[in-house]
Amino acid sequence: SQQGEEDPQALSIQEGENATMNCSYKTSINNLQWYRQNSGRGLVHLILIRSNEREKHSGRLRVTLDTSKKSSSLLITASRAADTASYFCATGGLGGYQKVTFGIGTKLQVIP
Amino acid sequence: KAGVTQTPRYLIKTRGQQVTLSCSPISGHRSVSWYQQTPGQGLQFLFEYFSETQRNKGNFPGRFSGRQFSNSRSEMNVSTLELGDSALYLCASSLTGGDSPLHFGNGTRLTVT
Numbered sequence: 001s002q003q004g005e006e007d008p009q010a011l012s013i014q015e016g017e018n019a020t021m022n023c024s025y026k027t028s029i030n031n032l033q034w035y036r037q038n039s040g041r042g043l044v045h046l047i048l049i050r051s052n053e054r055e056k057h058s059g060r061l062r063v064t065l066d067t068s069k070k071s072s073s074l075l076i077t078a079s080r081a082a083d084t085a086s087y088f089c090a091t092g093g094l095g096g097y098q099k100v101t102f103g104i105g106t107k108l109q110v111i112p
Numbered sequence: 113k114a115g116v117t118q119t120p121r122y123l124i125k126t127r128g129q130q131v132t133l134s135c136s137p138i139s140g141h142r143s144v145s146w147y148q149q150t151p152g153q154g155l156q157f158l159f160e161y162f163s164e165t166q167r168n169k170g171n172f173p174g175r176f177s178g179r180q181f182s183n184s185r186s187e188m189n190v191s192t193l194e195l196g197d198s199a200l201y202l203c204a205s206s207l208t209g210g211d212s213p214l215h216f217g218n219g220t221r222l223t224v225t
Contacts, residue, residue, distance in 0.1 A: 040219075048211070099157050099170070100214060102154060
């Protein structure tokens with residue numbers, strides 16, 4: 001079963017625009033991670049935010065975490081065609097080395 | 113450093129057969145996790161191994177099994193294949209599991225006919 005659920009499931013934008021993807025989860029977590037997957041390939045880790053952090057930046061990526069609402073958002077600024085991919089949030093539960101579970105993903109298309 | 117290597121890249125099997133998939137983690141990584149990815153279900157967690165011990169397990173039938181060797185390489189086995197087992201099987205390694213970011217291989221595409 002999925003822990004996280006991304007929204008929207010698909011997003012199409014023009015190059016240069018910002019893309020925002022949201023993730024909601026069900027149980028308390030230690031951390032939340034975002035990954036990118038290009039078609040038919042493995043996932044690539046983008047960023048990890050811990051449960052005691054509210055916001056984190058990495059290059060053109062900005063991630064927020066609201067543990068009271070059990071939700072996170074990933075913002076990609078000034079999108080490029082190369083950002084076209086599926087984006088997944090992943091959560092690890094409390095209590096040591098818990099398994100990491102993924103959402104269904106948001107499929108982002110950036111139109112040149 | 114070499115990335116996570118999964119072999120084979122593609123497999124075609126018949127219902128009822130069994131299959132073994134292999135995963136070589138990044139050097140120094142002791143945790144290896146396996147995921148099944150299908151269009152309808154997304155990524156489903158199969159199991160995680162750490163230092164040759166299964167540490168976490170997902171909700172898959174006993175036909176799905178795995179193991180990890182002393183060099184951290186891992187294999188997963190699926191017996192009595194069903195059509196529904198057709199999927200992309202992804203292996204991911206991390207230093208310790210838990211908070212450590214996962215590094216994925218490019219997967220094995222299994223087709224069951």
